Amino acid sequence: MAERPLLGQLIDALKCLPGVGPKSAQRMAFHLLERDREGGRKLARVLDEAMERVGHCNMCRTLTEAELCRLCSNPKRDPATLCVVETPADVMAVEQAAGYRGLYFVLNGRLSPIDGVGPRELGLDLLERRLADGKVEEVILATNTTVEGEATAHYISEMAHASKVRVTRIAYGIPLGGELGYVDGGTLSHAIAGRREM
């Protein structure tokens, strides 16, 4: 039997993208073929290169094609502050919010013994050595407020205490512009428990 038509193959391949079903995949394929071949070629090239070359930063474990990512190799960043996040997307979110000038450590997950994710899988041995070398003065825990995220934060805070490094957790509460009536109960109790003198 002859090979499947390329158009069908392209529609199928596009379905590997998250949130893309058969109809969107079809629309994307037709759009690229009929209106944007240059964009399609460029996407193919960059995609192939990224799949082959992007790995993890040796220092913070975020996604990068270099040995050290742009942040870890930037001498203007403050090496005394280390923000621990779950994913490279979280790094991007904090960077886009601006204001933070320290470095990061990316867990690429959270402690979840039931899924076989222990301290090793999160690179916590690497983090432990980094805390031990004395350059880091404060660890800011920015893991999520899920059960696993909290457990991970707790585990890392013990590690940091053992190395005599100050540990903080980012504030959880009402988002700016949020209204009490529209905020979920969990957030509201966090906000009340975390109240500050004024």
Add this chain to the structure above:
Amino acid sequence: MAERPLLGQLIDALKCLPGVGPKSAQRMAFHLLERDREGGRKLARVLDEAMERVGHCNMCRTLTEAELCRLCSNPKRDPATLCVVETPADVMAVEQAAGYRGLYFVLNGRLSPIDGVGPRELGLDLLERRLADGKVEEVILATNTTVEGEATAHYISEMAHASKVRVTRIAYGIPLGGELGYVDGGTLSHAIAGRREM
């Protein structure tokens, strides 16, 4: 200055897909890099090949990498019936609905003098020759009910009449399962104008 990080390039390149903004592009890039490199590699390969090789069928003008598409080269299809549609996506829609056994002619557009789209751009010279050779007995017009689609249908029907070929237009009316109260006025007037004896 060093080249931009591949991750950023990938996020940018993904934005060429229709309906994909910065946030979705970021989510797609992370998904492929963290969870589906194989899918990403395959997409890159198929995309590159499709952008280079897919062209138009010499007979019906739909998208294909072959000289003749699968439908035009299928001896089981009925060459006496020709369905004229605006886009390759329309061919796919009619095929998926099943039941139609004839061939297609794809305009890849609609008459729109203001945009410089005339009969030549739609390949109507090709269609005219095909109608003249006597094999086609019926042309089914399935262009959209926009002003341009109707004008295109009208133009082709004159062409077909000149070649003494029967011309029909697909029925426009209430969709199956549709309720009168929820159907737009245009469709409703079409449905009433197109009423049939029972």
